[in-house]
Amino acid sequence: MLALPWIFYFDLVPIWEDMDDIKVCVEVWPNEKASQNYFLVVNLGLQYLLPLSIIIFFYILLFIKIWRRKMPKIVRQSSDDTLNDWNTRIVEKSKIKVLKMLIAIVSLFALSWLPLYAIFARVKFGPPFDDSTFEGILL
Numbered sequence: 001m002l003a004l005p006w007i008f009y010f011d012l013v014p015i016w017e018d019m020d021d022i023k024v025c026v027e028v029w030p031n032e033k034a035s036q037n038y039f040l041v042v043n044l045g046l047q048y049l050l051p052l053s054i055i056i057f058f059y060i061l062l063f064i065k066i067w068r069r070k071m072p073k074i075v076r077q078s079s080d081d082t083l084n085d086w087n088t089r090i091v092e093k094s095k096i097k098v099l100k101m102l103i104a105i106v107s108l109f110a111l112s113w114l115p116l117y118a119i120f121a122r123v124k125f126g127p128p129f130d131d132s133t134f135e136g137i138l139l
Contacts, residue, residue: 002042009035039124048117052110059102066098 012023029035123129 002046005038005042036124039120043120044117048113052106055109056106059106063099063102067095 006027009027009029010025011028013026013028014020015022015024027035029038
């Protein structure tokens with residue numbers, strides 16, 4: 001549903017005016033502002049920032065639930081304080097491992113999609129491309 005406007009605003013346009021048989025599919029919006037607003041709201045907002053926020057929110061809830069979890073009663077009721085300290089350290093280490101894993105998952109999602117949205121933002125909001133634009137990329 002979010003990509004539905006592209007049905008109406010993408011068109012086949014000839015690459016060269018003298019050769020009508022070679023065409024490329026490009027965005028043809030009524031105005032540049034509509035294109036930029038669609039990118040900001042739908043592409044960046046609803047397809048990147050909203051899912052990222054939802055993932056972060058639920059992973060925080062998951063971590064809070066894990067962090068507040070108590071040790072099993074059998075371990076906590078042990079009379080040996082050394083054993084209790086050792087078990088407590090193991091549980092704390094496992095909680096920290098879970099935190100690191102959750103941070104890695106969120107970071108991987110964010111960093112995987114970030115280059116694509118950075119390129120789109122450059123295309124939408126940056127100056128027009130010319131031959132010198134690609135020199136730094138190709139070298």
